[in-house]
Amino acid sequence: MSRLLNELSASDAARRLQRRELSAQALLRDCLARIAARESEVRAFVCLDAEAALAQARALDAGPIRGPLHGLPLAVKDIFDTHDLPTEMGSTIFAGHRPRVDAAAVALCREAGALVIGKTVTTELANMTAGVTRNPFKPAHSPGGSSSGSAAAVADFMVPLALGTQTAGSIIRPAACCGVVGIKPSFGRVPRAGVKPNADSMDTVGGFGRTVADAALLASVLSGDARLRTQAPPETLRIGLVQGPDWNQAEDDVIACWERAVRALAPQAARCEDAPLPPGFADVATVQATIQAAETAQALAFEHRHHGAQLSEALVALLDKGRAVDAETLLAHRARAERWRGEIDALFERCDVLLAPSAVDEAPEGLQFTGDPIFCRPWSLLGLPCVHLPFATGSTGLPVGLQLVGRHGDDHRLLAAAQWCMDRLG
Incomplete structure (x- = not known):
């Protein structure tokens, strides 16, 4: 105890x-x-x-x-x-x-x-x-x-x-x-x-x-x-590896964490291989950020109009950016997101889960910046379930880990897979 x-x-x-x-x-x-x-x-x-x-x-x-x-x-x-x-x-x-x-x-x-x-x-x-x-x-x-x-x-x-x-x-x-x-x-x-x-x-x-x-x-x-x-963990797992289009932003500690995870999981998985991403997926972070800005501008319209002086400059800038997104652009981005949902869903015919980075590095120094969400934007846009797995430590002693991503609606299988992974990563 x-x-x-x-x-x-x-x-x-x-x-x-x-x-x-x-x-x-x-x-x-x-x-x-x-x-x-x-x-x-x-x-x-x-x-x-x-x-x-x-x-x-x-x-x-x-x-x-x-x-x-x-x-x-x-x-x-x-x-x-x-x-x-x-x-x-x-x-x-x-x-x-x-x-x-x-x-x-x-x-x-x-x-x-x-x-x-x-x-x-x-x-x-x-x-x-x-x-x-x-x-x-x-x-x-x-x-x-x-x-x-x-x-x-x-x-x-x-x-x-x-x-x-x-x-x-x-x-x-x-x-x-x-x-x-x-x-x-x-x-x-x-x-x-x-x-x-x-x-x-x-x-x-x-x-x-x-x-x-x-x-x-x-x-x-x-x-x-x-x-x-x-739900009990599966006996084995088919893992799709998705570094994503913005992997070049990952710092050394995250790269080392990724390599450690693949070394530990691949020998025991039924499959552990790169998962192909849909055409045009390199734009996914931009599409997500644009839709989010536009929808946030709508959600906070009252605060922006009536209490703008009480909002931070950064938030006002985001809301102004969101208001500038025209309807045609927003609809086009939503259509791309919907197409990607279907294409990513097809990956789960070959994979039980996707392994992806959670953050670009250890927690950033300083309290003014909470970190870049770029590795999370694709899965939030697509509405897929995600679990962060904390199992490593970076070079300065702060936590590092990765996320598992599941098929929409398969949250129970995702969590069972997460336990399977943690049993082998911990």
Whole structure:
């Protein structure tokens, strides 16, 4: 057993909670103690309500088992509505904003027994301007974004699980920076009601855990699909290798991580070979970024028009760029994306999963830049499920890993494959 309860994985803690071998109060108190000791340095949280969480823990301990997340502390990215905590979205525009109801994803987690203990730092309106969160491994480095606080809180043993969102790379990249497992489900598998929109065709709710089983546990509740946490790893795997059209941007630590993974996985896989990409796929990052800019300009039209002075210069520039995308260009880009979805889907006739880079390097130094999402843009555009696998360390001691990408709707098989890979990479 771990020396401290907050160091338990979510799946291990869940088993003990279900058997009443562990109380929700005991687990929560160790998590709160960790937050008290480390929050001044990591700065993962916007707000906490320890007393309310303790009251909920006492009620859970006194009552029946609520569900798969019974008694597990959960942190929530501050773009999810919460009826009992402010939702300020990393922007002064929403200072003091108090929703009356929970976002659907939050409600599902509470219904399954989770204890929402606080809201975590997001970049400004889940875009590029960084918040105050620091990397738990090296506070002078970024935790990634936009789900900055959620990834950092899980990595630093403050909570076992946290909710995040991804439009370009906002789950996978911070998971890579902080060395945790990030799960971005298939687009449309998790309800987005009550989550601040960014780009309607790509926004996806997911989250973070410290193991694949943890991520599967959370995703199973969010999606309502128990297969995500019950499917056993396959005996072997067909792996398609996709460095992608922007591989030249990968730094030495990521290249070394890639080579290590191929050496470890190829001898045990049924197939491990390069997967051919569709014609024109070299433009995928530009297509994704253009669609995202246009849709973000639509989603934040009110903020742009009525509160422009409270937006960062970078966000205003993005919104102006998005407004400049004409309808013909946007429709053409969406048509290309739809064609690529069909062409990439055909790859899964030969491959069970695709192995791809998650980030260009270790977490960047400095807190103003959360990292380039270029390796995540293709999969967010196509709506495919992704899991970040943390298994290596870079030259400066920060985490490095890769992501697995699955067929749309095959999230359960992707998570089973992720466990197969981690069993051979760890």
